[in-house]
Amino acid sequence: MIATEISDAEVARFLYREADMLDGWRLDEWAALFTEDASYVIPSNDTPDGDPDRDLMIVDDDIERIRARVKRLKSRHAHREYPASRTRHQVSNVLVERDGEVLRVSAAFTVWRFRNDRGDWYVGRYDYLLVPGADGLRIRAKRATLDMTSLVPAGSVSIIL
Amino acid sequence: MIDERRFEGLIEEDEARGSFRVHRSTMTSADILAGERARIFDTCWIYVGHASELPKGGDFVRRDVAGRPLFMARGQDGAIRTFYNTCTHRGATICRQAAGNAKVLQCFYHAWTFDLQGALVGCPDEASYGGSFDRGEHGLKQVARCEDYRGFVFAAFRADIEPLERYLAGAKEYLDLVIDASEAGVEIIRGSNHYTIRANWKLLAENSLDGYHALPTHETYFKYVADLEKDSGKAIETSPTGAATSYLTVGVARDLGNGHAVTEKLAPWGRPLARWSPLFGEETRVDMEQARAAIVARFGEARAQRMCDNSRNLLIFPNLVVNDVMGVTVRTFWPVAPDEMRVTAWELAPIGESARLRSKRLDSFLTFLGPGGFATPDDMEALESCQQGFRCDGVEWNNISRGMLREPRPVDELQMRTFWRQWNRLIASPLAAPV
Numbered sequence: 001m002i003a004t005e006i007s008d009a010e011v012a013r014f015l016y017r018e019a020d021m022l023d024g025w026r027l028d029e030w031a032a033l034f035t036e037d038a039s040y041v042i043p044s045n046d047t048p049d050g051d052p053d054r055d056l057m058i059v060d061d062d063i064e065r066i067r068a069r070v071k072r073l074k075s076r077h078a079h080r081e082y083p084a085s086r087t088r089h090q091v092s093n094v095l096v097e098r099d100g101e102v103l104r105v106s107a108a109f110t111v112w113r114f115r116n117d118r119g120d121w122y123v124g125r126y127d128y129l130l131v132p133g134a135d136g137l138r139i140r141a142k143r144a145t146l147d148m149t150s151l152v153p154a155g156s157v158s159i160i161l
Numbered sequence: 162m163i164d165e166r167r168f169e170g171l172i173e174e175d176e177a178r179g180s181f182r183v184h185r186s187t188m189t190s191a192d193i194l195a196g197e198r199a200r201i202f203d204t205c206w207i208y209v210g211h212a213s214e215l216p217k218g219g220d221f222v223r224r225d226v227a228g229r230p231l232f233m234a235r236g237q238d239g240a241i242r243t244f245y246n247t248c249t250h251r252g253a254t255i256c257r258q259a260a261g262n263a264k265v266l267q268c269f270y271h272a273w274t275f276d277l278q279g280a281l282v283g284c285p286d287e288a289s290y291g292g293s294f295d296r297g298e299h300g301l302k303q304v305a306r307c308e309d310y311r312g313f314v315f316a317a318f319r320a321d322i323e324p325l326e327r328y329l330a331g332a333k334e335y336l337d338l339v340i341d342a343s344e345a346g347v348e349i350i351r352g353s354n355h356y357t358i359r360a361n362w363k364l365l366a367e368n369s370l371d372g373y374h375a376l377p378t379h380e381t382y383f384k385y386v387a388d389l390e391k392d393s394g395k396a397i398e399t400s401p402t403g404a405a406t407s408y409l410t411v412g413v414a415r416d417l418g419n420g421h422a423v424t425e426k427l428a429p430w431g432r433p434l435a436r437w438s439p440l441f442g443e444e445t446r447v448d449m450e451q452a453r454a455a456i457v458a459r460f461g462e463a464r465a466q467r468m469c470d471n472s473r474n475l476l477i478f479p480n481l482v483v484n485d486v487m488g489v490t491v492r493t494f495w496p497v498a499p500d501e502m503r504v505t506a507w508e509l510a511p512i513g514e515s516a517r518l519r520s521k522r523l524d525s526f527l528t529f530l531g532p533g534g535f536a537t538p539d540d541m542e543a544l545e546s547c548q549q550g551f552r553c554d555g556v557e558w559n560n561i562s563r564g565m566l567r568e569p570r571p572v573d574e575l576q577m578r579t580f581w582r583q584w585n586r587l588i589a590s591p592l593a594a595p596v
Contacts, residue, residue: 042533044352046259053520056352056508058533060524068388072381072535079378079546080538151356152503156538 001132003101011105011130012094014137019089022160027070030160034139035131038063041143042157048145058157069160080158085115087159091126102140103130109144111161113154120154122161123147165591167192172585173558174578179565181578182558185551188361193588194499200587201479202227203318206328208481208493209233209243211509212312213348214260219277222260225503226316227480227495231304232256233314236278243307243316248273249281249299275301311340312347331417335425335475338468339485341460342434343511349491350508350523354532358494360544361551362480362502365494366580368540369482370424370474372412372571373563378543379536382529386430386438393439397431412471414569414576420478420583424571428472430487430529433522434511435469440528441521448518476576478583483509488526500548506531 021030034040042059043050052060061069072078093108105128113120122144129141144161151157171184171193187193207226210233214222221234223246230246232255246254248268255266255275265282267274274283279301287294306317308325313336315325326333340347358365368374376383390396412426431438435453437446457465475483482492489509494502508526510519529536550556561581564573 044354046355047352050352052523053516054351054523056350056354056523056531057527058354058531060527064392065528068385069535071388072385075381075384077380078539080542151354151532153357155356155358155541156532158533158538158542 001134001136003098003103003132006098006103006132006137008094008096011096011103011137012091014130015091015094015105015107015126015128018139019091022089023087025084027073027160031066031070033137034063034066034142035133036063038066038139039141039143040066040160041141042161043143043145045146045148045150073160078158080156083115085113085159087114088112089161101131103132103137104128105130109161111159113159122154122157124161168196168589171588172581174582176565179562181560181562181565181574181581183561183581185557185559187584188363188548188551189499191499194496196588197496198227200590201584202495204322204587205479206308206315206317206322206325207479208477208491209307209314209316211347211349211491211507212241212309212314213346213512215241217262219262219264220260221256221263221266221277223256223258225495225505228497228503229318230254231316233307234277236276238278240278241307241309241314242279243304243314244279244301245304247302249301255301273299279303310336328419329477330419330421331415332419332421332423332475332477335417335423335473336483338464338473339483339489339509342456342468343513344459345512347489347509348512350510352508354504354506356504356506356532357501358504358541358544359501360541360548361499362494362496363580363584364544364547365492365502365504366476366480366482367561367577368544369484369492370414370422370476370571370576371574372414372424372426372474373574374540374543375572378539379529381539382536383429385528385535386440389439395439397429397436397438410570412571414564414571414573416575416579420580421476422576422579423473423475424576425467425471425473426571427470428486430472431525432469432472432487433514433518433525440525445518445521448515452514452518474571474576476580478580484530487529488522490526490530 040061044056044058047055050057073081076082090110091107095106097104107126109126111122124144124146127143130137131140171187173182209224209226210222215235218235218237221232223232231243232246233243235241246256248255250273253268253270255268265274265276272285276282281296281299304316305320310325414424416422431440435449437449453469456468473485480494484490490506491509492506494504496502527534531537561574561577569575
């Protein structure tokens, strides 16, 4: 695959498939979307431009931590997510920029989380660095920047955004 | 009106039998929450923020402190003050940004303008008030007292409170162990987490220094640490004395006076100051050895070992936690309802740390701590689960007796008893009502 030959529709379909894996709790499949040098990052609500080397983040995972996160979430001892919540990752406003061999993609997201008669929501913007591989697109970087000014009322980010 | 009967008999203690019980109405009653506001939050020193958040004159941060909208500012005179965030004219909030720097703050409603020392410096058409209007009477109102201990800024809502240093009692020693990490002191890292836990605020006071819950609740975290060691083929460095780290027997718990308490133990994880673990990577070994050598040179081996190798969970009564664990978190929390609290959490770090070590420190913190960490979400779940359990109403008492009949350890409950005894003294004392 060559970056310049990948259509916007293919990129959007890739993001929808990722969302579907997360909502289906197919987390190993999700982790396999990432490259070995990947990052998955969520800045603190009050620091949307947060830099993981200098600032307090909510999540700053490399590939090993992504896999550890998945392993933890699949366990019966990740109490905030056992029993697992129901989620819906809604992705829209997909914009694609082709930058040599990589795709810079931004999108809007709303992630709903339901558990024990309670509903939480996460709204924000995704920024992806996608790279074409032999078997399709892979994620080199995923950053989920939250629009909510704080985590009142959701409390935690116990699911993957 | 507060119903005094609600405040009697809430704690039952029998030292001879080693039994300590707390009535669950303390977690569910609106009357008790009203009592806590008047007799605890209005009578104790309450943490506002850290001086490092206000490096320059004119810097300010907006803060809810025990639910009250306040802001903390550094005046051009260099002094830090804490103000009620309300215009003295008709009430609108004056400080409308989370943080910033300004020469003056202007109320947008009628354009009254105040400097960062609180003086009213502008009042449109002041002449229309007639000659009797006194600007001096309409400056921004400060909280009754605002003092800091080595950069930790606290407010008090009554003037007759004892000085902060005396109030902190034995907790000072443990703040010093954190602050002394660098000769230049410590700073709050940019970024904070503000969140809700649907549970009584006192459950977080208990949980923040509860060694007993760590293994069962955070099993996934300890597995993660073990996996890191297995994958790298390297273990966390043992203490220089080669002390065993059996989780159930190691460490001490102490009553520090005035309701403050601490647990201290050899860390079962790596610490950025300066206890290497595979998480930090080979490249930081040098930085950590240097950091450690500097601490040893300043404080000697024994104190350096405490600072570098030991984890400490410190509660400053009623609602400040400074946990120096796999990173340093500063956390404050307050009730919005008997079954709901707000939490604000920051990360603290030594000033002047190398960029490489700072990056690893941030990483180490996130493994466990924060709303997306591998442990904090499970603590939230535990607290909310307790609160749901209290709704049954069929079981009246919580048992907080662990370790009463032995030298207390972090896996015991002396820390919680220390908190609850002070809580009980204040809540049951009409003398503690605001003067």
